[in-house]
Amino acid sequence: MEIKLDDLLGKExxxxxxxxxxxxxxxxxxxxxxxxxxxxxxxxxVTFWSAWQQGAVVGCGALMELAPDLAEIKSMRTGExxxxxxxxSELLKHILSVAKERGFARVSLETGSMDFFEPARGLYxxxxxxxxxxxxDYIEDPNSAFMSRLV
Numbered sequence: 357m358e359i360k361l362d363d364l365l366g367k368e369x370x371x372x373x374x375x376x377x378x379x380x381x382x383x384x385x386x387x388x389x390x391x392x393x394x395x396x397x398x399x400x401x402v403t404f405w406s407a408w409q410q411g412a413v414v415g416c417g418a419l420m421e422l423a424p425d426l427a428e429i430k431s432m433r434t435g436e437x438x439x440x441x442x443x444x445s446e447l448l449k450h451i452l453s454v455a456k457e458r459g460f461a462r463v464s465l466e467t468g469s470m471d472f473f474e475p476a477r478g479l480y481x482x483x484x485x486x487x488x489x490x491x492x493d494y495i496e497d498p499n500s501a502f503m504s505r506l507v
Contacts, residue, residue: 357414357443359450362406364398369406372413373397376433383472388499390466392418392430402430405450407443414438417447419454422492425461432465432476444479452483456507464491464504477501 362369373394380391397404397418407415415438418430429451434443455463465485467476485503490496 358408362404368413415443427455427460427463429465460507469501
């Protein structure tokens, strides 16, 4: 697997992210959907990576600077072909390594609280994330789980 810094201009990643946003829309009510669209991921405070195997996108993830000492993990997704094969773990290791290099003290994230998101919450817990309250612009939401860890 190769993890690439992605400029979000390729057709493959656009389709992969569109599938992500559509899946989130089908699971979370509109007021609880926090997945970023392609244009939002192109903002200067966001760094985006895609994971590739055999010429196909198998995963992605992003790091968004919220403050000089705080970053948020966004758009973590593993495609069907990459699930259960360590794609998310490798992406998360990479993102946390970059967060450390950039000097962030804390990395936080929002994911769903529904059963569908249990594997994601388990992955984040395995990497030292623990539950926390809302951060940044988030508010309490029964459909959201907030997690954070020191870098």
